[in-house]
Amino acid sequence: MRKRWLARPAVRPSESPDEPAVPGLSRPVAGLLRRRGFAPSDFERFLHPSVSDISPWNAVPGMENAVEAVLEAVASSRLVLVWGDYDADGLTAAACAALAVRAAGGESLVHIPNRLSDGYGLGRSAPGVCRAQGAGMLLTVDCGISAREEIAALETCGVRVVVTDHHDPAGPVPPASVIVDPRLHGVQEPWSVLSGSGLALQLALGLAEASGSKDIAPAALALACVGTICDVVPLTGDNRVIARCGLEALAEGAVPGLTALASASGLPPGPLSAADVAFRIGPRLNAAGRVGDPLDAVRLLVSSDPAETRAICGRIDVLNAHRRDLDRMVSEEATAMAAAEPDSPIVFLASRRWHRGVVGIAASRLANDLGKPVILSA
Incomplete structure (x- = not known):
């Protein structure tokens, strides 16, 4: 290397x-x-962060408007459909947002697109999904900033859209009712590098404060901690505080599903490290999105039923073992194929045997090993 x-x-x-x-x-x-x-x-603040060191939720541009819009939907008894992503950041963000809406007295459902059949983001199925669920509001987490056409269609048919995302837009921003995306502002603030789950945490804190609802800060912190660490965003500014304080909330059992998942992954009770989250908990959540049903992971994250969390953890563990086998097969075959052309400045390989859910991580590992760009296609 x-x-x-x-x-x-x-x-x-x-x-x-x-x-x-x-x-x-x-x-x-x-x-x-x-x-x-x-x-x-x-x-x-860097060496000994505390929850009070997180930027005020209303310091994030657009967050006040997002909180106001969600509370309007709650007051008018409109269903809030939370649309997330199938990676660990998107899954924890979706769970955090859904729990926050429910704590504020509203009704929420979560939709996570299938990686293989739907792809990333809203997609053209979004209006149909909203109609089928009877949603009056669509709240995106960890996605949405590039879904201009889909959001225009939703707003036209009467569904208010609130976008929370941390990615750069692919073009003009969508015509959503509210947009929260730190990338649009080009400033260096503690909240500038928040992940999707970090933004969901700020939304949860805002909803709790504005509505006077039950404080869900420990659970929201634990969920945001997992998403932040697994999304490999810089652990600076608010992210470092979220990671540190969220690890403490995790150790205290703030999210029963994550406690069960940590136990299923072989971690003993007690304090957890960022490495535990990144290499034991995160891959299991991602396995549901890569080779299974990502909604199973969301059900795990929002459940407080011990029997349900154990059952879901069992299914996720099976998926994770399957994901490892697929990843190993792709990595071994790709490494052998790349060795046939050692002088090539770029590696571009394809096989119909490979699973689309794992080629990305295999390509990343091979690029790291070879020190050159790698593209794997399935």
């Missing part, structure tokens, strides 16, 4: 603090934090 080392410039002695910026903080650690771009006033 060819590594590319990125070294940060050393801090000049004149820039190093003469005294620790935080009581008990050594000078080398303070210098390291400076090299990472932190001012002394930020040291405490």
